[in-house]
Amino acid sequence: MMTLVTGSIRKLYKDEDGLGTLEMILIIAILIAVAIIFKDQIKKIVEGLLKKADKKSNDFMDS
Template sequence: MKELQNKARSIGNRITGGIKAFWNDEAGMGTVEVILIIVVLIGLVIVFKKQISGIVEDVFKTIREETREITN
């Protein structure tokens, strides 16, 4: 009977140790942080879409005008 109790206790200790090791493992934290940064950037792009597209259009308009001056 004691042998069975010792085996059960040993298995319980291994499971508990595995859970603690998994909980304390921070290897995936970098990935989570990068994903959160990307989500925030996408949100900012969605919120400021009109302003960003206006700036991009102005830049391309300026580039077209200046290349026409160079070719003429």
């Protein structure tokens, strides 16, 4: 009986099927936290890039 329990525990310990899912969830959670923390800076960068793209496309269309 004890060997059956010990074998089951070892099998459960070595089973890594859910490990990939857990890692993905943790990575996504960290990315969301970073995005929330730096949302103002990210917003400024994106707005600046969009303004540059708009200016360049207007310059291209005017030529």
